[in-house]
Amino acid sequence: MKNIVVKAAALLTLTAPVAAQEAPEGAPSPNAIVDAARPGDWVTIPAEDLLVMELAPDAVGNPRTLVIQLMPAPFSQGWVENIRTLARAEWYDGITINRVQDNYVVQWGDPNHDNPEATGEAKPLPKGLNVMGEHEYSTTKLARIDWQSLPHVLVRANESLRPRKRSHPTIPDAPPRIDIRLDDYVSEPGFVFGWPTTRQSGLQGWAPVHCYGMVGVGRSYSPDTGSGTELYTVIGHAPRHLDRNIALVGRVIAGIEHMSSLPRGSGALGFYTEEEAGKRTPIVSVRVASDLAEDQQPSFQYLSTESETFAKYAEARANRRDPFFIVPAGGADICNIPVPVRRVAATPK
Amino acid sequence: MKNIVVKAAALLTLTAPVAAQEAPEGAPSPNAIVDAARPGDWVTIPAEDLLVMELAPDAVGNPRTLVIQLMPAPFSQGWVENIRTLARAEWYDGITINRVQDNYVVQWGDPNHDNPEATGEAKPLPKGLNVMGEHEYSTTKLARIDWQSLPHVLVRANESLRPRKRSHPTIPDAPPRIDIRLDDYVSEPGFVFGWPTTRQSGLQGWAPVHCYGMVGVGRSYSPDTGSGTELYTVIGHAPRHLDRNIALVGRVIAGIEHMSSLPRGSGALGFYTEEEAGKRTPIVSVRVASDLAEDQQPSFQYLSTESETFAKYAEARANRRDPFFIVPAGGADICNIPVPVRRVAATPK
DSSP states (O other): OOOBSOOOGGGHHHHOOTTOOOOOOOOOOHHHHHHTOOGGGEEEOOGGGEEEEEEOOOTTSOOEEEEEEEOOTTSSHHHHHHHHHHHHTTTTTTOEEEEEOTTSEEEEEOTTTSSTTOOSOOOOOOSOOOOOOGGGGSBSGGGGSOGGGSOSOOOBBOGGGSOOOOOOTTSOOOOOSSOBOBSOOOSEEEEETTEEEEEOTTOSOEEEOOOTTEEEEOBOSTTOOOOSSSEEEEOSSOOGGGTTTSOEEEEEEEOTHHHHTSOOOOSGGGBOOGGGGGGOOBEEEEEEGGGSOGGGOOEEEEEOTTSHHHHHHHHHHHSOOSTTOSSOOSOBOGGGSOOOEEEEOOOOO | OOOBSOOOGGGHHHHOOTTOOOOOOOOOOHHHHHHTOOGGGEEEOOGGGEEEEEEOOOTTSOOEEEEEEEOOTTSSHHHHHHHHHHHHTTTTTTOEEEEEOTTSEEEEEOTTTSSTTOOSOOOOOOSOOOOOOGGGGSBSGGGGSOGGGSOSOOOBBOGGGSOOOOOOTTSOOOOOSSOBOBSOOOSEEEEETTEEEEEOTTOSOEEEOOOTTEEEEOBOSTTOOOOSSSEEEEOSSOOGGGTTTSOEEEEEEEOTHHHHTSOOOOSGGGBOOGGGGGGOOBEEEEEEGGGSOGGGOOEEEEEOTTSHHHHHHHHHHHSOOSTTOSSOOSOBOGGGSOOOEEEEOOOOO
16 A cells, blocks of 8 residues: 555556555546646647746756746736846846745846845846836736626635634633734635736735745835846745735746755855855746747646636635545635646647 | 845845845844744743654765654644654664655655555564544644633634625626635634644634645555655645645654755656656654754754744734835735744753
């Protein structure tokens, strides 16, 4: 009998050799629901929204390629445009990964600038970069969207399903002196156009959410909002306190393990110290996929978050009934429902 | 000007050299609140609850030591006893890390058993291991605790602070066909004796929570509950769907970067394939700290979750007002309030 944490139904033939226990009957896993999606449930990501990032090969010469999906309108477009400008100026070529903080972020940029101990000259910037305001950390443009025009399956929090006050007569309650809200502080999370977002209480705007793998724009103190020269990706538990405080511009959709498995920096905030300069992974190139030769362009699709398949997948993530599980959670936080993304053969144009 | 994601107030002298922007005034950071804790706010962890785990040195000969804190009563004690029994039988010595799945878990055990492709003989087990029931995944014993006898500051969810239904007149609501709860599915999360826990709706029992770094017991299908021979730790976003479905037995309190930065396995569920057998990191030894010579025993303390300092720290994590932040979140999920743990010089006995 094999002891493993989770067995996905689709993988049972791989994980249950020889003496293994047969899988009991159960509902389809979230992955099985995704595997059964119709072709029309998948949305092709425009090549203009894909960045191909080549790190230096690893210690034994294996290539390390990442693909980042940039956020579509109406989110963060000023920074997204800057990132395309910087990529097209080949500004990112030759910069390094300067910070790897466990359970938090990996950050890359000009090591002579994005580095507490830097003493060198900063790399000159291309012309034409946008300077963005803090109000662009969230967007009000979705407020004008007529939700009725979207497919009627839309995954989002439902007020009526929030847990109500319950009495626990056997556990007397101590009055807390300092009250805080846990778990349920987001007033209305939901998925919009393939992205985890939230509509915050008291705001009409929607903000993207700092889930695992999301890519954001490093900045200094307010009112600085960052340009896109320093970027980071989340490699730990979702740091939701950064939502609406930093611009989110995309997510890593392939190769994040090349970031998350890097050695941690021992300096403040996980920066590599000068003594650890040799650990800074060089970034060989960053290209907008649409600028590559056609046969070099990767192609990816995401599962439409407006599709019925996504709604079923999300429901199954929130209530696991596949064979391994005994007690369904009865819910999920938005970052535990990652939007399925798949690589596909490039379609001929 | 340096662009960094987060600057902790205590680290400003490290992160703001030369051309750096001065930090504006602001409230103390969560870390600064912890730094100001009184000595009496810290609780020394018994050496009997500490496991010292020595991995084989890394590729350049650096030692890799982890320390795991085992859960105290009334949580998961049958498995915790098994783990001490296995450590004292030196059963863990010579096993390997067999699974590294990105944004999920690192798992270690007998490679001839905890491995989908295994064909060898399983390692014999010591006598006297407990066989646990699924009802022990949560505990009802806390229901008998008189909360009034605890210090009156107790960090937990407060129903009155849950967001109320708000109208968003400019955004017409589409009726979702499949409703799920997001973010707020845990009825009453809170911290008990230094651990993140939750009291689930409809249950009188408290269950520990799968936050980053928590250690759990691998198992096969129900009714198997695992013995403690295969263990895993969380290296990604909190997989809360595992709560109440697997036994949690502790957390990594030092050296988790030696797990989280390991190369990911390319097999099913992140297991290393037979071709990747060379990537399985050997575990040299696992010892209960109290069995070590006194001068070899590490000593750790956690910030009492019943202390006023912890309540202030949690409130500050939920509402960041230190200089970097513009918009406090207004709340935090329980896994974004890690319980502070510090290494201290061993106290003479």
